[in-house]
Structures are given as C-alpha cells and as structure tokens.
Amino acid sequence: MKxxxxxxxxxxxxxxxxLPIYWLFNMSIKTNTEILGSMTLFPDNPTLANYxxxxxxxxxxxxxxxxMIYVAINVVISLTVALPAAYAFxxxxxxxxxxxxxxxxxxxxxxxxxxxxxFFQLYSSVGLFDTHIAVALAHCLFNxxxxxxxxxxxxxxxxxxxxxxxxxxxYSFPRFFTTIFIPLIRxxxxxxxxxxxxxxxxxxxxxxxxxxxxxxxxxxxxxxxxSASGMDWGVLAAAGVLTIVPGALVIWFVRNxxxxxxxxxxx
Amino acid sequence: MTLTLENITKTMGGVTHIDDVSMTLxxxxxxxxxxxxxxxxxxxxxxxxxxxPPTSGRILxxxxxxxxxxxxxxxxxxxxxxxxxxxxxxxxxxxASPLKLQxxxxxxxxxxxxxxxxxxxxxxxxxxxxQELSGGQQQRTAMARAMVKDCTLLLLDEPLVNLxxxxxxxxxxxxxxxxxxxxxIVVYATTEPMEALLLGGKCAVMHEGRVTQxxxxxxxxxxxxxxxxxxxxxxxxxxxxxxxxxxxTLSLASGHxxxxxxHLSGISTGNxxxxxxxxxxxxxxxxxHAIAMQGNVELAExxxxxxxxxxxxxxxxxxxxxxxxxxxxxxxTSTFYLDPSRLFVFDADNRLMAAPPVEIAxxxxx
Numbered sequence: 001m002k003x004x005x006x007x008x009x010x011x012x013x014x015x016x017x018x019l020p021i022y023w024l025f026n027m028s029i030k031t032n033t034e035i036l037g038s039m040t041l042f043p044d045n046p047t048l049a050n051y052x053x054x055x056x057x058x059x060x061x062x063x064x065x066x067x068m069i070y071v072a073i074n075v076v077i078s079l080t081v082a083l084p085a086a087y088a089f090x091x092x093x094x095x096x097x098x099x100x101x102x103x104x105x106x107x108x109x110x111x112x113x114x115x116x117x118x119f120f121q122l123y124s125s126v127g128l129f130d131t132h133i134a135v136a137l138a139h140c141l142f143n144x145x146x147x148x149x150x151x152x153x154x155x156x157x158x159x160x161x162x163x164x165x166x167x168x169x170x171y172s173f174p175r176f177f178t179t180i181f182i183p184l185i186r187x188x189x190x191x192x193x194x195x196x197x198x199x200x201x202x203x204x205x206x207x208x209x210x211x212x213x214x215x216x217x218x219x220x221x222x223x224x225x226x227s228a229s230g231m232d233w234g235v236l237a238a239a240g241v242l243t244i245v246p247g248a249l250v251i252w253f254v255r256n257x258x259x260x261x262x263x264x265x266x267x
Numbered sequence: 268m269t270l271t272l273e274n275i276t277k278t279m280g281g282v283t284h285i286d287d288v289s290m291t292l293x294x295x296x297x298x299x300x301x302x303x304x305x306x307x308x309x310x311x312x313x314x315x316x317x318x319x320p321p322t323s324g325r326i327l328x329x330x331x332x333x334x335x336x337x338x339x340x341x342x343x344x345x346x347x348x349x350x351x352x353x354x355x356x357x358x359x360x361x362x363a364s365p366l367k368l369q370x371x372x373x374x375x376x377x378x379x380x381x382x383x384x385x386x387x388x389x390x391x392x393x394x395x396x397x398q399e400l401s402g403g404q405q406q407r408t409a410m411a412r413a414m415v416k417d418c419t420l421l422l423l424d425e426p427l428v429n430l431x432x433x434x435x436x437x438x439x440x441x442x443x444x445x446x447x448x449x450x451x452i453v454v455y456a457t458t459e460p461m462e463a464l465l466l467g468g469k470c471a472v473m474h475e476g477r478v479t480q481x482x483x484x485x486x487x488x489x490x491x492x493x494x495x496x497x498x499x500x501x502x503x504x505x506x507x508x509x510x511x512x513x514x515x516t517l518s519l520a521s522g523h524x525x526x527x528x529x530h531l532s533g534i535s536t537g538n539x540x541x542x543x544x545x546x547x548x549x550x551x552x553x554x555x556h557a558i559a560m561q562g563n564v565e566l567a568e569x570x571x572x573x574x575x576x577x578x579x580x581x582x583x584x585x586x587x588x589x590x591x592x593x594x595x596x597x598x599x600t601s602t603f604y605l606d607p608s609r610l611f612v613f614d615a616d617n618r619l620m621a622a623p624p625v626e627i628a629x630x631x632x633x
Contacts, residue, residue, distance in 0.1 A: 161349060161351045164316075165347070165353075167318070167338040167339055168316065168338055168343055168344060168345050169344075169365040169368060169412070170365055170368035170369065171339070171364075171368060180353050180355065180356075183354075183355035184354060184355060
C-alpha cells in the first residue's frame with residue numbers, strides 16, 4: 001500500500017487517541033522518582049514492581065475481585081430480567097406498551113447522582129450496605145432499561161412466525177425460548193452483556209458510595225491512594241492499565257456483534 | 268377429522284377481519300382459500316390453527332369444541348409465505364423437531380425424516396443450515412417439517428409466492444400428489460385463480476372477511492355465485508357491464524341488444540349485471556353469432572403467445588385476452604367481439620342467474 005496524504009491525518013488521529021493510554025502504560029513501568037523527575041518518552045529503568053505491588057497486595061487486588069463480582073452479578077440480573085421483558089415488548093401489544101417502553105429509557109436520563117441518596121439510605125436500612133449485590137442492584141436501574149431496549153431491537157428482527165411455527169410443532173414456551181429463540185439472538189445478548197459490563201465497570205459514584213471495605217471496587221481503591229509519602233503514581237498507573245484490560249478483552253470478544261448492534265440502530 | 272367453523276367473526280381494533288364465516292372441511296380434503304390480499308385468508312387460517320382466538324363463533328373438531336385450545340395441543344402444521352425454519356438447526360433437526368417433541372423413538376424419527384426429505388427432494392441437504400439453502404430448498408424444508416408428522420390439519424399460507432416462477436410451477440404440481448392418500452385436511456391460501464384451478468379440490472372464495480362461495484373448485488369457477496366471486500376468480504378480472512332484461516332481450520348499457528337464447532333463455536326480467544371473461548372476448552371475428560363492439564385501446568400487453576388488450580368501453584376498462592400477437596394502435600377505436608353464449612348474468616342483488624355451459628376442448632381454456 002502506498003503511503004498517501006490521507007494516511008497522515010489518520011496517523012495523527014490514532015496518535016492523539018493512543019497517547020494518553022501510552023502515557024499511562026509508560027508511567028506504570030517507571031519508578032516514582034522517574035515519573036516525578038524529568039519527562040521521558042521511554043522509561044530509563046523499566047520495572048514491573050508496580051504491577052507486582054497490585055497483584056500481591058490484597059488491598060489492591062481485592063478491588064478488582066469486588067468489581068468483577070458485582071459486574072458479573074449485574075450482567076446476569078440485567079439479562080435475566082431484560083430477556084422476558086424485551087420479548088414481551090417485541091411480541092405483545094398491551095395498553096400503554098409504547099409509553100412503558102419509553103419510560104424505561106427515561107430512567108437512564110437521570111444522572112446516577114440523583115439516586116445516590118435514596119440508594120444509600122435504602123441499602124443502609126435494609127442491611128445491604130457494603131455488599132456486592134447492593135452495587136449490582138443499583139446498577140440494574142440503569143442497565144435493565146438499556147438491556148431491554150437493545151434486546152427488543154434484536155428480537156423484533158426475528159419473524160414472529162418462527163415463534164408460531166415452534167408452538168405449532170409442539171414446543172412449550174420455555175423450551176422454545178431457550179432452545180430456539182435464545183440462539184437466534186446470541187449476538188444481541190453479547191452486545192447487551194457488553195454494554196451492561198461497560199457501564200457497571202466504569203461507574204464510580206454509586207459503587208464508591210454504597211461500599212466501604214468488603215465490596216470496595218477498584219475505581220474507589222484508586223481514588224484513595226494518597227498516603228503519607230504522597231501519591232504512589234506508578235502503582236496508580238499500573239492499576240489504571242489493569243482496569244483497561246477486562247474492558248479490552250470483552251470488546252475483543254463482541255467486536256463483530258457490536259457492529260451488528262449499531263446497525264440495528266439500538267446501541 | 269372434520270373441522271367445522273361456526274359463525275367465526277374476528278374484529279381487531281374496531282375493524283372486522285373475518286365476518287361470520289361458517290364452513291365444514293372434510294377429512295382428507297384439499298381446500299383452497301382464494302382471495303385478494305387483505306381478504307382475511309391468513310387471519311382465517313390463524314383462527315383455524317388456534318394461533319388467534321375468534322372474537323365470536325366456535326371451532327369444532329369432530330364435533331368437539333376446540334375454540335381457545337392451545338396450539339400445542341392441536342395436531343396441526345403450517346407453512347408460511349416467508350421461509351420459516353429454525354436457523355440454528357440443520358435441515359435434519361428442523362424436520363425432526365416436531366417428531367422429537369411428540370416423543371417418537373430415534374429409529375422411527377430417522378426413518379420418517381429421510382422419507383419426507385426424499386419426497387421433497389432435499390435428502391442431500393440434511394446436514395446443512397437453512398441459511399445455506401436457496402429459497403426453494405428452504406421452503407421445501409419448511410414443508411417437509413409440516414408434513415413429517417401425521418397432522419390432522421395442514422395450513423399452507425401462500426407457500427409458493429416468494430419462489431421464482433420455475434420452482435413455483437414445480438412445487439405446485441407436486442403438492443397435490445404429496446398430500447394425496449392422506450387423512451389430513453389441507454387448507455391452501457392463494458391470490459391466484461390459476462393456482463386454485465391447478466390445485467383442484469374445493470375452493471372457498473374470500474372477500475372482505477366473508478366466504479362468498481365454497482364448493483368444488485371448478486364448479487365455483489364456472490358458476491361464480493356473486494359478481495365479487497367472479498371478479499376474484501378470474502384473471503384478468505371478469506369484465507362487467509350493466510344490463511336490463513325485458514321482452515326476451517338483454518339490453519346492455521352500451522346500447523347493444525342480445526336476444527335471449529341458449530343458457531340465457533330462462534332468466535327473469537329486470538336490471539342485471541353482465542359479466543364476460545377476458546378470454547371470451549376477441550379482436551378477430553369468431554363467427555356470425557358474435558356481437559361487434561367498439562372501444563378505445565388503452566394498453567396492449569403482449570406475453571409472447573397471448574395479447575391482453577385493455578380497451579375503454581362504456582366508461583369501464585375491459586380486458587380482451589387473445590391468442591397470438593396483436594398490435595392494436597393505442598388511443599384509437601378498435602372493434603372487438605363478444606360471444607353471447609359465453610355471458611354470465613347476475614341479478615340486481617349481484618347473484619348469479621345464468622352461467623355459460625362448460626366448454627370442452629375447443630382450444631381455449633374454460
């Protein structure tokens with residue numbers, strides 16, 4: 001391929017996008033002295049000590065485990081609730097279905113901070129404070145409407161006649177749903193799971209407020225690293241890199257489906 | 268089994284889709300539902316299947332009321348206009364699925380799947396997925412799935428519409444043979460009169476949610492009970508003109524007078540509507556008995572062996588079907604001929620009074 005002028009713009013763009021990520025990675029393999037010292041494009045003494053700190057110190061790695069637990073719970077709950085709901089919205093007509101469908105989305109229009117106080121008060125009083133399920137449930141408020149919305153788009157793309165043919169063949173609803181329908185919207189489920197994951201993984205405010213010690217997420221851990229000796233920049237950068245990794249992995253797995261999701265106009 | 272519909276009515280959102288339909292379908296019969304799009308054919312089939320409940324009326328199977336019974340409980344099969352298969356299963360599993368659900372044993376399933384696949388000529392495609400098949404093969408798979416179980420009611424909702432011409436002809440010939448010697452009631456919906464005639468059996472003509480006539484297909488074709496039935500069961504639609512009968516003479520609104528003779532001789536006097544099929548008009552003079560008429564040529568469609576000439580006649584558009592290629596000049600007045608012995612006469616209430624006797628082997632299709 002010949003190098004053309006338009007490639008310059010593309011390269012500049014990619015450079016611009018990747019620079020912060022590179023800088024983060026760069027910092028993560030430097031020592032604190034070097035970070036605070038002169039600006040270097042490449043580390044003078046590359047070190048993995050920062051990563052070692054994170055992976056051996058329970059205060060750090062438990063943050064990842066906590067985050068993963070509540071994200072997983074959230075994805076599972078969101079999908080289990082949204083699948084039947086989306087099916088109902090796509091297949092049945094009932095009074096006010098369109099309004100209800102839209103109302104679901106309005107849940108996402110309010111910023112999470114609005115629900116902070118009620119959630120905090122509610123979970124404290126029922127004893128759910130500082131549990132994984134508390135964060136997972138709180139995130140459901142935002143993820144379930146999104147999941148219903150995305151899944152409904154995929155389900156409406158499946159002709160209703162397939163359902164009917166299955167009933168005529170003798171399938172009961174649960175059997176039809178699990179053995180025929182779910183395989184048909186696999187990609188939709190992948191896309192939905194990805195978006196639920198993404199929201200839950202990066203959400204900071206609710207996750208931090210509803211937890212203290214036992215279910216403290218990684219994002220909260222990262223904001224609380226000011227120690228007596230000042231900021232531990234290197235470790236913080238390494239934590240940042242490790243936070244990107246799960247997201248990147250998930251994107252890699254659903255990359256083909258995402259495009260389809262965008263094409264359906266629902267993402 | 269015998270399927271009886273009793274005063275079935277279906278309204279949705281204030282619109283009547285099916286209007287008081289009663290009919291009895293005999294075991295092993297082949298029934299064609301003929302009607303234009305939106306006539307209610309699909310809705311009626313869905314009600315027969317139990318996919319939709321009727322607003323009022325009853326559905327009886329062998330005299331037992333099954334209205335409102337779940338679809339899974341009825342032993343039926345349906346083939347849609349779209350090619351509906353389970354995309355995640357291969358052809359074999361698609362065909363086998365109704366049998367598996369009935370709990371048949373493996374050897375029996377295997378035997379019947381292969382037997383049905385062979386009938387439908389898809390035995391070499393059994394391990395493919397539906398999306399790897401052509402449209403015709405997909406529809407054959409869907410039909411195989413419908414036929415593999417011994418259902419009591421088989422509903423075919425315009426199954427050939429989305430196929431190309433050649434495949435359609437091929438399958439249309441096969442269908443009646445495939446379904447012969449079975450105890451199954453077959454209901455086949457179509458919009459094409461020609462298809463109904465080729466399939467034979469019995470025919471129910473539907474118009475705006477009503478069954479206007481139900482009887483043997485050829486007899487319905489030759490004796491359309493109403494003007495509507497005649498319009499639906501002719502392609503191109505039957506040509507109509509108002510008329511009046513008095514003094515043993517039929518006077519057409521165009522000013523032509525026809526002495527009542529032959530099949531027209533016993534009809535009662537009064538206002539009437541006269542219908543004549545396009546193939547009973549001609550642009551060449553068929554003989555001294557024919558009546559010459561004049562019309563303004565609007566359009567001439569040449570299909571290769573036949574010409575359809577559209578003429579403006581007595582404020583209506585008439586179609587003349589003529590063998591061979593004819594090139595009438597557009598916009599000019601042209602003479603065409605009407606054979607009085609081929610006229611349908613409907614009374615003031617649009618009911619059939621006289622139909623021409625059935626033509627046998629005189630070259631033109633009846």
